[in-house]
Amino acid sequence: MIQIIDAPANTAAFRAVGEVTADDYRNVLVPEVTRLAEKINEINFLFLIDTEIKNFTAAAWIEDAILGLKNLGKWNRAAIVTDSDKAISFTNAFSYFVPGEFKGFKKEAFEQALTWVETGKK
Numbered sequence: 001m002i003q004i005i006d007a008p009a010n011t012a013a014f015r016a017v018g019e020v021t022a023d024d025y026r027n028v029l030v031p032e033v034t035r036l037a038e039k040i041n042e043i044n045f046l047f048l049i050d051t052e053i054k055n056f057t058a059a060a061w062i063e064d065a066i067l068g069l070k071n072l073g074k075w076n077r078a079a080i081v082t083d084s085d086k087a088i089s090f091t092n093a094f095s096y097f098v099p100g101e102f103k104g105f106k107k108e109a110f111e112q113a114l115t116w117v118e119t120g121k122k
Helices: 022-040 058-070 085-094 107-119
Strands: 002-004 012-016 043-049 075-081 101-105
Touching (some): 085 101
Parallel strands (some): 075 101
């Protein structure tokens, strides 16, 4: 499931727990990201992954890719917060291939990640 996290007005923030499905993306994440993009014309995004990566269904990964492509030019800053070193490395490398800045953070650095997404400062 994906839950909305309280965040500054210029940020869309979410927490993934348990199984994450395409419906979670369609019903929770996509509407909030779309609302933010329409409001400020950019996307500042934080995603706390508080579940195992294997708990994301294949359809959820497809929805994730569609969201990214659909808003390609609007991504500003995106933080993925997880204890998965592979996910952090992937996120950090992703920044070289797409517009915007993408950074991975460990869960213990959640507040630092949120500040970075909101302000661009660590």
